[in-house]
Amino acid sequence: MSAEASPAPKTKASFDLHVWGPVLALLALVAFGALLNPNFLSAGNVTNVLARSSFIGIIAVGATFVITIGGLDLSVGSMSAFLAGLTIIVLNALAPSLGIGWGTILVGMAACLVMGLGAGLLNGFLITVGRIEAFIVTLGTLGIFRSLVIWLADGGTLSLNFELREIYRPVYYGGFFGIAWPIIVFAIVAIVGEIVMRRTSYGRHCAAIGSNDQVARYSAIHVERVRLVTYMLQGMLVGIATIMYVPRLGSASSTTGLLWELEAIAAVIIGGTVLKGGFGRVWGTVVGVLILSLIDNILNLTDLVSPYLNGAIQGVIIILAVVLQRGRKGGA
């Protein structure tokens, strides 16, 4: 009752390696990169790294929620390719009737978002109503989406109408006050994601479900509804990432978004989200994404190690991150 009792100061004086480890690793990578190559911190390189990581980053924010509820979405990479292919088809089909202009592009973007939501709904529906393991469902849709985009492209490449491409181009290459659009969108998605995770009842419900879905159910949470919404959110974010991705190459093919799902999951885990669910950290995911792309960038800028070993180094980092996580509030 008394007011004195309420302010519970979080006097966590002790340094928590689980929280700050990824940040330290990121800072170390930045310092290392700057030492090795003076171009590393140039505006051009920084923009390049951030813009390229924004696709994975936007998707990984969604993956943070999916993993927090104790789920998994393996389909995001091929979903992105599939959405890119469909968006290009829609744009090309609309061009004659709506004309070459922003109107067409906006309709295409909206279509991409809606189709992303639909793809997420499909995953979520099979998982919640169909009661099939998330791993199985999304492994299935991974194959389905990938195969559909190859079929749509007839084994080749789906290319965007050349004039539309010129209009659409600035969405990836342009910017606002010198900051590239993909970076801005990534930042907004990450900030909103962090707030949703930390400050809304939806975020709290996600953590509760991942922590123990029985407790969540007995606490009058609509567990299946939250799960469904989360997979739809993931689909929508894949849609947003695809909207930013299409103008980069103006095409979709069998290799679009290849292995993005693994990079996204890796980023989430490096960032400190618990793979078993129950605890998610969106800002950690952002750090994870940046760590992964910086390693790639540093290897390309220097000839210290062959860039072909990028995957091996990323693999070591992922395993290390999980080893570091082990000490934290694990177990049920």
Added chain:
Amino acid sequence: MAVDRPAPILEAKGLRKSYGPVEVLHGIDFALRPGEVHALVGENGAGKSTLMKCLTGYQPASSGDILLGGEPVTFASSEEAEDRGVVLIHQEFNLAEQLSAEANVFLGRELKKGFFLDWKRMRAKASELLNELATPIDTRLPVSKLSVSQKQMVEIAKALVRKARVLVMDEPTAVLTSREAEVLFEQIARLKAEGVAILYTSHKLDEIVRIADEVTVLRDGTLVSNRPSAETDPDRMARDMVGRELDEIFPPKAAAKTAKRALEVEGFSVPGYVKDASFSLSEGEILGFAGLVGAGRTELMEGIMGLRPSSGTIRRSGTDIRIKSPKDAVTHGLAYLTEDRKGRGLLLRYGLRENLTLLGLDRFSSGLFVDEAAEREALSRAIERFDIRAASKEGPVGNLSGGNQQKLLLAKTMLVEPRIVILDEPTRGIDIGTKQQIYRFIHDLAAEGRAVIVISSEMSEVIGLCHRVVVMRSGRITGELSGDAITEEAIVRRAMGLDAETLSEVA
């Protein structure tokens, strides 16, 4: 004692067992003789399972001796006990469902021919054993395809392969139909004739009189009586099982003031668990639900709360309501405190605040966001009101003692200000001091005019706390008691199915 009885094969002398600081067996002396069936009876929590586990190596005894064939033994593990011929058959079985029956029978004792498994010999032997057990099945079938009674026979065959001299069976008939139980009894008689000692627990007292040679009654971890079955009967066993003084730990019962109906449940069924249950509840009343574990009390309440599929009528203050989800139930002013505190009640890895507000989180959402300041304030109030003692508000609630976890769970349930509070085993596994506090809270809830349902397997609790008691058995309501008619014996008789009458007995 008759002189011609064989010497005991398995004995316990002054056996004590403690879990942490709590002693649950207070020096049991007990003897099991070859060729005899010894029944062990007692209320839930009387210590039957613990005693059986100590005897069969699943739990080490804290002190006292276990003698096998007159010699002191200490079983380091259940495997060691099995090697010495002492086998426990669990109520829920211990079979690898996907493996074949023959593989299960020989699991861990596989017959080999050189480096390879000798399936032929194992199959022949398993078939032979199961045929002797009147269960002629294809032993190549996976256990998951077998019926419950067939699984039980596979368990017995498994025990026989281990050359069991002592067979301990934990409520073997609880899951069997009466015809299947007959088959089991025949086999028990056969094993008995072969000189196997059988220790047997059951809540079905009539069946114990039939098959047991000797009956031991436990109560609160103490041995109350030990009689040849010829000298006892179900009534006597029931009296032995209860008969405990109610101490001063319960607040005086205030008369339920109003007769205003808070909740009426009619013809309510939960498929597989509860059939056609009807009861009603008034404001300010504490209604007890008594019965054995598995009688369907929890399932009935979970059905009402929308946690299980169900059918039937629920009326709240005279109006029909439909509850499709726990959320609906909360909206209608109902709240349920689960019996499974750790598995369904609390997020053990999270702190007090997140746990307290999880059920009523929408009360703390101003607009889009959760108001953490309001949450902290609510936590301070809850800590004060429910006397929750936690070293840290931020630390995981898994570190709290059971009693404090229970108080937090109660605070969480009460945070949605329910008019009807359903408490399922509200004092399970907590110390007596905290129990007393919780009884006081329950008493106060009723005094505030809330309607309270208490499910409890502790007789004293039901009797000391409740205005009225509904007794359930095997998914049906078998009686309703009120006032002075609420006695342990009356409840036990109805819970055991000794009284056929289902009419309420009003004092």
